[in-house]
Amino acid sequence: MDFSWDDEQRAFRATVREFLAAHLPRDWESLAHGPGTDWQSTFSKQFCGALAAAGLLVPHWPKRWGGRDADPWTSFILAEEMWEAGEPRGGQYMNVNWIGPTLMRFGCEEQQQRYIPPMAQGQTIWCQGFSEPEAGSDLASLRTRADKEGSTYRINGQKIWTSYAGHADTCFLLARTSPGRNGISIFLLPMDTPGITVRQIPSVIGEGDIHEVFFDDAAVPATAMLGEEGKGWEIVRTALSLERVGIPRFALATRMLHRAVDKLKQTGRFGIGAIEQAARARAACESARFYSYNIVDQRRHGLTVGAEASAARYATVMAERLVSEFVVEHVPEALAGADQMLLSHHQRAIVAGIASGAAEIQLNLIASDFLGLPKEPR
Amino acid sequence: MDFRLTSDQESLVEAVDKLALQFQHKPTEFHGFALVGDELESELRQGEYFDIAQVPEFGPLTAAMAVERLARLPFTAEIALSMLVRPQLPVDLPRPLAVVENGRPGRFVGTAKTLLVIEGERISIARPSADDVESVESLFGYPMGRLKRTIDLERLSDADAYATRKWLRVALAAEMSGLLKAAIDSTVEHLTLRKQFGRPLGTFQALRHRMAECAVLAGGVRWLMLKAAGTADDGDAALAASHAQESATRVAYEVHQMLGAMGMTLEHPLHLWTYRLKALLSELGGRGGQASAVAKLIF
Ligand SMILES: Cc1cc2nc3c(=O)[nH]c(=O)nc-3n(C[C@H](O)[C@H](O)[C@H](O)COP(=O)(O)OP(=O)(O)OC[C@H]3O[C@@H](n4cnc5c(N)ncnc54)[C@H](O)[C@@H]3O)c2cc1C
Numbered sequence: 001m002d003f004s005w006d007d008e009q010r011a012f013r014a015t016v017r018e019f020l021a022a023h024l025p026r027d028w029e030s031l032a033h034g035p036g037t038d039w040q041s042t043f044s045k046q047f048c049g050a051l052a053a054a055g056l057l058v059p060h061w062p063k064r065w066g067g068r069d070a071d072p073w074t075s076f077i078l079a080e081e082m083w084e085a086g087e088p089r090g091g092q093y094m095n096v097n098w099i100g101p102t103l104m105r106f107g108c109e110e111q112q113q114r115y116i117p118p119m120a121q122g123q124t125i126w127c128q129g130f131s132e133p134e135a136g137s138d139l140a141s142l143r144t145r146a147d148k149e150g151s152t153y154r155i156n157g158q159k160i161w162t163s164y165a166g167h168a169d170t171c172f173l174l175a176r177t178s179p180g181r182n183g184i185s186i187f188l189l190p191m192d193t194p195g196i197t198v199r200q201i202p203s204v205i206g207e208g209d210i211h212e213v214f215f216d217d218a219a220v221p222a223t224a225m226l227g228e229e230g231k232g233w234e235i236v237r238t239a240l241s242l243e244r245v246g247i248p249r250f251a252l253a254t255r256m257l258h259r260a261v262d263k264l265k266q267t268g269r270f271g272i273g274a275i276e277q278a279a280r281a282r283a284a285c286e287s288a289r290f291y292s293y294n295i296v297d298q299r300r301h302g303l304t305v306g307a308e309a310s311a312a313r314y315a316t317v318m319a320e321r322l323v324s325e326f327v328v329e330h331v332p333e334a335l336a337g338a339d340q341m342l343l344s345h346h347q348r349a350i351v352a353g354i355a356s357g358a359a360e361i362q363l364n365l366i367a368s369d370f371l372g373l374p375k376e377p378r
Numbered sequence: 379m380d381f382r383l384t385s386d387q388e389s390l391v392e393a394v395d396k397l398a399l400q401f402q403h404k405p406t407e408f409h410g411f412a413l414v415g416d417e418l419e420s421e422l423r424q425g426e427y428f429d430i431a432q433v434p435e436f437g438p439l440t441a442a443m444a445v446e447r448l449a450r451l452p453f454t455a456e457i458a459l460s461m462l463v464r465p466q467l468p469v470d471l472p473r474p475l476a477v478v479e480n481g482r483p484g485r486f487v488g489t490a491k492t493l494l495v496i497e498g499e500r501i502s503i504a505r506p507s508a509d510d511v512e513s514v515e516s517l518f519g520y521p522m523g524r525l526k527r528t529i530d531l532e533r534l535s536d537a538d539a540y541a542t543r544k545w546l547r548v549a550l551a552a553e554m555s556g557l558l559k560a561a562i563d564s565t566v567e568h569l570t571l572r573k574q575f576g577r578p579l580g581t582f583q584a585l586r587h588r589m590a591e592c593a594v595l596a597g598g599v600r601w602l603m604l605k606a607a608g609t610a611d612d613g614d615a616a617l618a619a620s621h622a623q624e625s626a627t628r629v630a631y632e633v634h635q636m637l638g639a640m641g642m643t644l645e646h647p648l649h650l651w652t653y654r655l656k657a658l659l660s661e662l663g664g665r666g667g668q669a670s671a672v673a674k675l676i677f
Contacts, residue, residue, distance in 0.1 A: 001387065001439060002380045003608040009379075073379065261677045270673070272666070279669035282676060283621035287598025290605060297381040314594045360587065367586035371566050371593050374578045376586070 012074055016056060016081040023050050024088060029341045034206025035090050035348075041125060041167035041208070044090035048122025051089070057122050058096050065104065066120035072299040076248065076292075084251035086344060091126070091164035093247075095119040099126050099172055102239040103188075106227040111188060115170065127168035127191070129159040129213060130236075137361050139174075140233065144215060146175035146185060151222045153177075153187065155195070155215040163355075165191070165198045165211035174236065177229050184232035187225055193218045205347040245295040245309065249316050249352055250288040253323040256345040257281050260323075260331045263339070274330050281322035288312070288319040307369035310362040317359045320352035386435040387443065394444045397421055404452040404647040412521045413650055415453030422448075428460045428473060438462060438545075442552040442607035446600065449556025450563075452647045454520055454654065456486040458549040462607070463494070466545045468538050471503065477546065477661070478504075478525055485657060488513035488523025494542065495531055496662075501539040502531035518657040519650040544615045546662055547671075551603035551618035554658050558596035558622075558629055561651040565589065565633040568640070579636070588632050595625035613675040620668035626655040627665075 005013070024047075025031070034040065051057040052066070060075035061067025079097075082089055089096075100119045103112055118124035135142040144157025155175055165171070168191050177185040191198070195218030201210045227235050261278050264270040270278075291312035298305050324346050327334055334342035353359035367373045383391065401418050422428060431441035441461040448457050456474035464475055476490035480497060487493065488511050493504040504510075510529050516522040534542060566589065569580035579585055602618035630652045634641045641648050662668065 001383055001604065001608060003605050005379065258677065265677070270677075275673045276666060276669040278677060279617075279620050279665075279672035280624055282672060283602065283617045283624065284598070286602055286605075286617055287595075287621060290601035291594075291598065293379055294381055294601070297379060300380075301382060311594050311597055314590070315598055318594070363587040363590040364583070366590035366593060367580070371562075371589055372570070373566060373580035373586055373589065374570055376581050376583055377577065 009073060009077060013077050013081060016078055019051070019054055019056055020081065020085050020088070023047060024085065028086065028088075032206065032340060032344065034209055034344065035087060036164045036166060036208030037206070038167070038208065040090045041164070044088065044092050044125070045123050047088045048092050050122075052120060052122045058100065058120050061096075061100060061120065062104070065100070065116050072296045076245065076296045080248040080251040083248050084255050086252070086341065089122075091168070092119075092122060092124075094128065095124065095126055098239050099128075102172075102235065103226070105238070106235050107188075108223075110223065111226065115188065118169075124170065125164055125168045127162050127165040127171050127211075127213075129162055129165075129171045129173040129189075131161045132158060133160050137358050140181050140184070142174055142176060142184065144173075144175045146177050146187060146220075148177070148222070152219050153222060153225070155187070155189070155218040155220065157215050159213040159215075160211075161201075161355075162198075162211045162213050163209055165213050166200055166208055171213070172226075174232055181233050182230045184236075185225055185229050186227060186232040186235055187220055189218070189220055189224060193220060195219065205351055206344070241305070241309075245292050245299070245305075246313055246316065246356070248289075248292060249349070250285045250292065250319050252345055253319050253349065254282070254285040254289075256342055257285065257323045257326060259339075259342060260327045260334070263331055269330070274326075277322070277326050277329070281319070281326050284315070284319040284322045288315040291315040307365055310365040311370055313357070314359060314362045314366060317353040317362075320349040324349035384435070387440050390430065390436060390440055391443055391447070393425075394427070394447050397425065397427075398447060398451055401451045401453045404650065406645075409644040411515075411517055411644070411649075411653070412519055413453050414521055415451070415455045418448075418451070418453050419455040422455065422457065428457075428464070431461055431465045438465075438548070438610065439604065439608040441465075442548060442603060445549065445552040446556040446559075446603070449553045449654075450560040450651075452560075452650050454650075456490070458553040459494075459546075462549040462552065463542060463545045464492075466541055467503070468534070471505075476523070479661060481525070482660075483514050483516065483522045483524040485518070485520035485522060487511055487525065488521060490523075493525070493529075494546070495525075499539070500533060501542050502533045504529045504531050516657075517649075517653050519652075519654040520657055522657075540612070543662070544610070544612050547615040547619035547668070548603065548606050550658055550661055551599060551606060551615070551622040554622035554626055554655060555596070555600045555603050557651045557655050557658070558592075558599060558626060561629060561633045561648060561655065562589070562592055562596055564646075564648050564651070565636050568637055572638075585636055589636070592625075592629045592632050595621075595629060599625050613672070616668055616671035616675050619662060620665065620672055623659050623665045623668060626659055630655045630659075 058067045059070035132142050146153040146155050171189045173187045173189045195216045197214040199212045295305050368375050430436045431438045445458045459475035460473040472491035474490045475492045476486040477484050478495045495502045511523050512526050513523045572579050599622045602621050606614035606618040640646050
């Protein structure tokens, strides 16, 4: 067991940091860079283009698609540095983490040729059309329909909470082709297809993030289906397991905690109450870090990752909670115009226990699969 | 980063596991508080387990794994300080070791050959005779004792005191990590077997979620303590002890809730682990003490 970084890993981290220093705008930390604003979406193409040119966008992808088959640690170090900097890749992190790899695995040649190169060049934005008004945690109950008419599918229904939909070129859409779990299929749906309406949802988490997406007889050719009809659920499970380790939220949480503490120290406000809460939050961040590292390590050694992934997610939720609560209580001015970076972090932190699967669902999985408790009756 | 065990670590962990097997169960006739494992102690001594941190292939990290594993037993012995703190002291001192913190009773003080006496920032070493110490009755699952009278103290240099404090924190976190796991395992077993309203308690979500949170906390303590033992970093040690005490408060409450009245009995072993956790909650300044250390070392 070894807790140190090797020379190659250290050098890679330094390279990524140098890249960030050279490519982030000077006023980056004072900009409102919510993940889906107009500015961020435009900037993400410039930034990801430069990352791609430097070989830092998809190092973990196979050579055929512009990567260098880098190991899981490399992509995780990259993800840590990006998230800690405030995720300048915007929504494109989804492309590199799981959408690209899923197309490599399940897409046909034509789909791969059409969609993967723009991702590898950092020039395209996707959105993930899973959740619906009536299908949140119980995703398999989704209702958006895709009805076959000759060589076309007609899509009708509604998605909600869709991040980046306002700027997305393509939607990774789950729709129902027949009843039941085996009736869900995936479509790669161009967002300029007639019949699609996108409406932004005003929210406390910043501009441009979450949307409603309406489908009114949107027609796609059958060739837009990813994998076989009715296999969508299986594919999505595999796709998401490619990314079980999740976003390295602890990296930004840790940095923001230190930032908040520095502010308190500068003004002589780092008293005993704050000290105790800060220590607690810092330990929670470190716990989330090592839960996540453990998963990277398991993937590095070719092991299948099980319920530890849920434990890592939950540890991350606790860390985000403690840090954001610390800031709200001790540096409240951050939410009132005094520190854009702390504000942006707050807006990201509060969704940690909801976005990409609610915390309570993780707790259920931990109870059954990690602790081995008998399952709840259905 | 590489979390696979080395082959040396693997073989040691296996050996400790094997040794632990014989001491897995609380003797049914035992209805007391401190279940002292004299046989466990002598097996560890004969196998030279107390010196594993000094063996280069093992080091403190492997010793911390052993401390954690042995803390999961219903039997207790003075293991953590011997394995993790004694090798770091400036002179070779006889075990068992015990800590006397600000004059309070401490674990194993009644039988210790070496005392670490903490008074505020100062740490001194004392070599008590049998007349200097006495055992005290307590609810805690350790044999508790106290110093009866003033005793000759040899003050550690600031640097040695600093290092000692760090390893005391690692030892505390390693012990607590094992206790947390044992308390949770024992509770999971209960929740799986005990039925109310026609179904195992473990199927009720109100309990499942709380147990899951406890498991995540305990797993985090384990990671932080392994890291601290591995890096020997002062800040890491403070974080590990802080997270251990923080999590223990929560877990000790939850597991007792889930056992109902059974958890109040001396028949069920749960109290052995939870009351050891409670004994450790106040050590080294308690949560406030760890927080100040984290503030100083990390922020
Ligand atoms: C910022 C953000 C971005 C998002 N982006 C996207 C996106 O791009 N694409 C997309 O498809 N979706 C997206 N989502 C939606 C997200 O996946 C859902 O919010 C999530 O799956 C939870 O569903 P819900 O909000 O409907 O909550 P619900 O499922 O209604 O849950 C509400 C509460 O009930 C609890 N609950 C539900 N079922 C159970 C149960 N069986 N046992 C115990 N408790 C339960 C939940 O844990 C939660 O606490 C996003 C959400 C957010 C906040």
